[in-house]
């Protein structure tokens with residue numbers, strides 16, 4: 001306490017009031033000095049997993065944001081008894097998000113080898129998150145990408161460690177976003193929403209708009225529309241395929257990449273022997289989809305190009321030379337990438353092709 005007091009105010013004298021009310025309010029101390037209110041969140045003493053290490057901080061940050069006092073700051077203090085590895089790539093990523101959300105680290109120089117720097121743009125965060133995921137593909141969590149209107153989209157899970165990450169990510173993005181931000185809450189572990197304090201804090205900053213996604217909403221959308229604009233489906237594709245990148249040309253401009261069904265929703269709906277639940281599962285299945293750029297999506301859906309069971313893609317033989325040359329030029333992958341194909345995906349291709357009129361298709365020469 002003396003060290004914290006010294007670091008925040010330069011003073012050595014202080015009085016302490018304990019407040020043991022409430023649950024999980026963030027290992028939080030508030031310090032008031034000369035009209036300024038400083039919130040100090042202490043690290044967990046025992047650092048083990050992603051989950052246990054940040055369970056307090058988001059509520060501290062949310063309480064800070066919602067505090068009416070305008071003369072305020074928030075700090076993070078590594079507890080002197082802290083044990084464990086607090087310097088993993090994931091933790092550093094989280095510290096950087098915290099720094100981006102204007103958190104001051106009081107004693108980071110005693111615990112970390114390099115200073116914590118803010119992220120400078122949403123793309124900076126997307127890049128680092130992607131690098132972290134490629135090092136640890138099992139790290140299924142939140143996703144940040146851009147949608148067709150250039151809006152930032154956060155697909156945030158609502159349970160355990162993921163809900164802390166979602167909250168801090170939203171609060172950090174609020175500081176640096178240059179466009180609208182949409183947060184889609186992804187149902188997880190029976191929870192469909194972030195904690196109310198987190199939501200209040202996120203919404204109070206006025207940048208991130210929160211949308212809830214759950215099975216009921218998905219089912220209504222499925223029943224009413226053939227071109228399913230499903231949040232859960234996009235999430236499943238992000239989880240299976242990673243960041244948006246066209247499977248046929250490697251274009252990775254997220255604004256023009258769409259989730260394309262292999263077995264189309266309209267076809268699935270006509271399978272009368274299936275229950276509504278079974279149909280919805282097929283429509284949301286990550287194996288039943290590809291990232292495709294606008295061009296390749298349209299070309300596929302108009303059957304100008306066609307997928308085959310052996311994972312190759314071919315073009316309609318009736319195209320003229322300039323058309324087929326153009327398609328060869330833009331279709332750099334004439335088969336689906338090895339790392340995304342599996343048996344289930346091949347079955348969807350077979351089902352798709354049952355409903356496509358028989359025509360001649362030719363191999364790409366490249």
Ligand SMILES: [Zn+2]
Pocket residue numbers: 246247248249250251292293294295296
């Ligand atoms: Zn493409």
